[in-house]
Amino acid sequence: MAGGRSEWERRQAAQRREAERRAREAARLAKENERERQRRHLEKQQAAAEQKTAKVAKRIEEIDQILVSVLRVRPLAFDQMKAVPSTQPFDPGRMGVAERPPDWGQFAPPTPSGLSKIFGGQSRYERSLQEARGRFDNEVAQHRKREEKRLRELDAARAAYDRQIAAAMDKAAADNAQLDQLRTEFDNGQPEAVEWFAAKVLDGSVYPKDFPRLYQVAYRPENHDLVVEFELPPQSAIPDVRGYKYVKARDDIDPVPRPQTEVKQRYAKLLACVALRTLHEIFAATPGSIIEAIVFNGRLNTIDQATGKKVRPHLLSVQAERVAFEEFVLADVNPVACLKRLNALVSPNPYDLEAIEPFIAFDLKRFRFSADMDVVAGLDSRRDLLKLTPTEFEHLVRELFIAMGAEAWTTIPSKDGGVDAVATSNNLFFGGVCLIQAKRWAGLVGLDAVHALTGVMADHNATTGVLVTTSWFGRASEQFAQRNRITLINGAELKHLIKQYLNIDVIPGTTPPRNARASDNTQSGRPGPDA
Template sequence: MARRSLLAEVIRAQEQRRRAQERTQREWGIAQRRAEQEMQRAERDATRQAAADGRERERLLHEDGTASAERLSREVEQRMAALNGLLVAALGSQQGLSFAAMRQRPRAATFSPRPDLLPSPPPQWEQFAPLSPAPTGLSARFGGKTRYEQQIALAQHNYAQAMANYQRAEGDRQARLAQARANFENAANAERAEVARHNAEVDALETGFQAGETEVVEDCFSLLLARSGYPADFPDDRRVAYRPEPRELWVEVELPDRTVVPEERGFRYVKTRKQIDTLPRPEREVKQTYASVVAQTALRTLYECFSVDARGLVDTVVFNGHLSTRDPATGSPIHPCLVSVSANRETFDGFELAHLDPVACLKHLNALVSSHPYDLESVEPVVDFDKAKFKFTDEFDAAAELDGRYDLLKMDPYKFEQLIRQLFEKIGMKSWVTQPSRDDGIDGVAINEDPILGGVCVIQAKRYKRVVEADAVRALWGAMEDKQATTGILVTTSWFGSTGRQFAANHRERLRLIEGAELKHLLAEHLQLDVRIGLDRPPPRRR
């Protein structure tokens, strides 16, 4: 899996904090409502105890129980509305991948000193001067003048002392003000430096994304999907892989378990028993809702990925939806795949997501969808991130190594498989070649994007000199059933026996046989290769 950039981890951490905060707020809201209910219940209990009329107490009890049942029913309705609107909620709110939005700007704050750093007015003489005027006449002769002079002297002393104290305090204030201003400038400079570093990383991310660097593309789409606002109790685990050559994005998402669907249809207060009864939701509705949640999650992920303007980078998105749970029969941890779908941008852009049926849309896309997701029935994913079932190998241009009339029977078996892959990709399929070990008799897994006959196609290529027996055709059919594939193709450099051809004819809607002569024609038509097949003897003529 791709190395995560520091920016990716920061934004992922921010999203995790947002989800944690949302959960905390939700829990706090629940606790607050419970506290309010307890308070209201205590008040009503006091009212009931004080009420002399028994019928009044019964009425209050009934009102309290009915109100609680209605509140619980509204919460269930709101939950169901959120589950049924998972896909629609993403429409319009998804802003795609905006590098401009990722960039930061330093705060345009100005220095504002604290109140204790603001200057205070200096002492004034009027604050200390005697309030009474200088004495005159007899009052001055009989000691008034002396007393007045003493008051003046004392006032002058106090004024001088106050002025000295003010000057010392002012010097200290100016020193603290200068330090605060310096601290503010240092913090502002540090913030500007951090913003510049962050924006430089965003610029590098955008440059790498536009250049189609694999790890950067994976990081960017991981950031995009991390911002998707699913309900707080939905898991947020996902993996992203990018294949530049076919311009494919693989996304694996952890699905919520079936407990996300409320098993309660509503609540009702029963007056005779003085208790709230649960109205069960029909099991059929619970299962249908969960299947819709799985389908909406798949389509929502495809929509979010295609909302990015990356037409030169991503043409196809492959989605796998897994569930981490335990096998109810054994208790062992299991990780079934409940939905796997491949869609190209052109087809998906033609959908009106606000009006379609998510389950029907996946069927239209030839998705592999669990028939019973509620019961954890798994499907084989189109691509396996852990490469446990299909081991994808590095691709190379096998056709480039063929020059002139090259004999296919002299090709390396691995290169022959790669040549068949290139042929089907040129025809219009999306194909991957598996490694020889543990491939279940399959040489390739292809995605046919035809809206009518498309789906998963398993391919086997046999570089034979003699007849291909019917057992090989039946084995391919068994592999198709095992992989839940729509079609199967068996390619050979030789020919098929009558029994094998008849078996394929009986399943001609799903099984296709390509013999050596037709293979040469297809290579010439689609890859412009003129090859030969040096059989020991020519194929038998057919009537």
């Protein structure tokens, strides 16, 4: 049409407008969908960051509860370890249900009546009745056989159950008898029984799953103390991040670092908590008549970053007396300060694996006095150290320490028949000048003898001291020695060292009396015979 648009053009324009409208609507929906996707992604990332942060917080809480969490736990006792056999009732299952007997009503033919009875029905009924009776009698016989079989199987199952219960009760009785024997030995202070029970206490202690569960224990009946060598958790036990945050600009989740000073402080606190926890668990589960003190040595199995070699540095060592330890309110103590109060040896930088020398070397404490140490030398081919002359004893001690690394040896006069010598070495014990006293005694070497060694050390400007005896020391002597850089070697340890370095079997001396008290350090031993 002239001067205007045709119908076709108008339709085309309308279609273009509709297409443009739809395109705008699609673009709007796409933007909304993108905004919704971004919102959901943001929430997901933020939730992931919060979840990772919560995991770190849970770990820190778990670490913080290492000590206090066990204070509410009931201590292990022998009665708790009693075996209780299973007493579940006998369940025969389907064998216990009798099969319903056959019902004659299901076999009996219908009784004839009316006309059927007149026209031969009675005779047919008699025949049917006879056949039904036969089927019924056969089913009764089969039912009887099935019931007899069921009852035999039921009797066999009950007999098997009774045998199983009897075996379980016998095993429980045997286990409990063995436990009673261990308890008797424990009450008598037998080292193996005390060590077994202490190991059970430590086995039952629940730590985080990634903590090592390695330890060794040695009981010294002459001192009434327990030496524990414990594998400490690694530095990685402390998270090196405080949490996580979502960085929208990079669409990434970044860790929030934990300050290195805090990581080191938390690690030192963790080690202190592990030590105090172990002391608490063993003291709480044992009587004071058996364990008066515990020596805890904590070491770490790790890699030396400088050499790439495996190392096991000691990072903590503490000797705790029961009487003093039980005065602490562990729920409220500062673990690090508590160890300091106990005069513990703690690495200045445990996180950096700066090692310390433990109070007591665990390996030597594994060698205890044994009953055969009282065997008469005439009935034993081994050398009895108490029957050596002073010269022979000095010679043996000198050979031992030279084999252990002493580079020089000078004997000096001794007033009590023992051996006094000055040795020098870069490796012997703590290195430098070391004064050695060897006492060929038959009884307890008291605190006065250990105290006197410090004076001799001062006279000879000795860096360290070593007191060797054929007998044994009290715990007060050990505590004094630890504070004054003196190493004590008792008869059992001397026997081991002579065997290890000189390959000679010896009888060191008398066995400590069973009723010897660890606190009895005022006595002094007597020199052995000169013959």
